[in-house]
Amino acid sequence: MLLITVLCLAGLAPGLATVWLVRRRSSWLLAVLAGVAVTVALPFLLLTSLVLFPPLGIAVGLAAALAALRAYDRGRIWSATVWAGVTALAVSCARWWR
Incomplete structure (x- = not known):
C-alpha cells in the first residue's frame, strides 16, 4: 500500500x-x-510513448505480466487483474503501430 x-x-x-x-x-x-x-x-504521454516505441511497450507488458503472475501467486486477485490489464494495454499499444 x-x-x-x-x-x-x-x-x-x-x-x-x-x-x-x-x-x-x-x-x-x-x-x-x-x-x-x-x-x-502524463498518462497520455505514456501511452503515446508505448505506441511510438514498440520495444518499450513490450518491455512494460512483460514487466506487468510478471507482476500479475506474482500477485496471482500471492492471492491478490484484484491487483493481479489490474496488472493483467496493464499488460494487455501495453502490448496492444506496441502492436498498434504495425
Whole structure:
C-alpha cells in the first residue's frame, strides 16, 4: 500500500511543481489550471510513448505480466487483474503501430 501511495505522489509531483513555478509569476487560477494540465497529460504521454516505441511497450507488458503472475501467486486477485490489464494495454499499444 505504501508503494501505491508513493507512485501516486510521484505522478502528482510534476503538477505540483508546475503550480509552484507558475504561481510565482501569475495568478492562482492559471497556476492550478497549468498544474492540472501537466498531471492529466502524463498518462497520455505514456501511452503515446508505448505506441511510438514498440520495444518499450513490450518491455512494460512483460514487466506487468510478471507482476500479475506474482500477485496471482500471492492471492491478490484484484491487483493481479489490474496488472493483467496493464499488460494487455501495453502490448496492444506496441502492436498498434504495425
